[in-house]
Amino acid sequence: MNAIFISHQFWRNLIFSLLLAPLILIAETTKPTQKMMGDIWLPAHQGALKGVVDLNVRDAVLEEVLGGLTYPWAFEFINDDEILITQLSGQLFRYQLSSKRLIEVSGLPEIAGGFPQVGLLDVEIHPEFAKNQRVYFSYVQLDPVTQQFFRTAVATAVLRDKQLLNVRNILESEHFSWSPSNFGGALEFDDKGYLYISIGNRSEDWNAAIKGRLEGKILRLHDDGSVPKDNPFVGVEGIDDRIYALGVRNPQGLHFDQLSGRMFESEHGPMGGDEVNIIEAGKNYGWPEITYGRDYTMDPIGSGTHKKGLQQPIFYYLPSLAISPITIYRGDMFKEWEGDLLVGALKGKLISKLDLDGDRIRSEHDILKQLEARIRDIKVASDGSIYILTQTGSLYRLSRKAKKDTPEPPANTALIYELICSGCHASGAYEAPRLSVFSDWQKTLEQPLEKTYQNTINGYGGMPERGLCGMCTDEFLKLLVDEMLDKVQQLDQPSE
């Protein structure tokens, strides 16, 4: 009886371990960073940061700030502490970095789904979001008649807490077509308040060359969806006046660089020939007439790589990495990368860092390849750290500690007050104004703050120079004064 029980248990355990072993293995291999982050002893050059260390950046840290998303597509900062994240499945989230609070935003329109590129795509905020809370998002619409054709659409709405209000479409790329792919959908504002929208060729190559169609184009609109009068094709016969540039294949990334005033674009080529372009008014970027790629049948496409009147990319990838998001590094944290382009790859599962010098790329180097994740979006935060969204459902932050030659001790004003200043200011010794008596400070509060600072630093009357704190810097003394005056102002003021 007993023996049978044991062998039963044995077989059950064996079957369990056989079933679970591959699963455990997958879990191990798909989460290389967690291992990386937990184990400090692991040399950086063996982990996810190898590419970064190869660039001689040895103090970078990679942390997962959010996990567990399902097929996220894009994100956008709405302030220093909060971001909006889209999920292909048609969900929009609002995430607060400091509190780690993730809330779903309601009020999205009906969004098509069911295919790996069909759903909610990019999200962008109005340049004056802080004032008007206006957001924009691109998504795929399903043809209500056939129930199987699709088109790219862009909507705008006002974000109130966790709700979208007054949702309104500002663009629907006219006709529905069969292909569930190449929607484009990148959204980006420039510094003059124009909204740029990329529309993919919908996997019909000739679309990009047909001027009456929006597919395979970069569009430019006012923030309300109207057409700017100075768009390059306004008044030109046979071309849609929303078009700003043409001849693009599947542009998945747009990024406007405030400093140089240029609009960068990244697009999927065919087999070979992913491109990074600088988008200019009225220019034709050549698809499908010129390309560095070939058809998936290995047949050549168009007439070659160059043609007069057609723009050249500033960089192209052979073989293709399926590049998707693009941004430019501007920040203090990774000073050595200032002005470099960061291009995320899906198939390539890496971030390609392009050393941009004027209009030319001097070198290409990949970073975060060891994450082994399709890179969906990249943004540089205001503090200079880099946020990376992966299709595996995580948001990462690449950062490093600010460099200081001699670390300063934390400014402990309360301690210094207790040790030095309170000797006179608690008791009123030497007729020092007492911190507990509001009226002692009347004169001080009436004078300009700068004078109070100077009196404290230089000393005056019975107040000794620096209040006897020889090691206190001017800045520190000012902090002390601020805090003392704060306390005084919190006292009950005598009513007259």
Ligand code: HEC
């Ligand atoms: C030896 C006693 C003494 C110590 C120690 C002292 N103070 Fe004073 N402090 C005074 C006296 C006395 C006055 C009033 C001087 C007067 O009105 O002639 C004063 C005035 C001030 C004022 C008012 C300045 C103004 O312009 O009205 C500030 C602020 C102040 N002290 C800050 C400090 C701080 C900060 C420290 C500690 C770093 C400190 N004191 C340490 C004696 C002291």
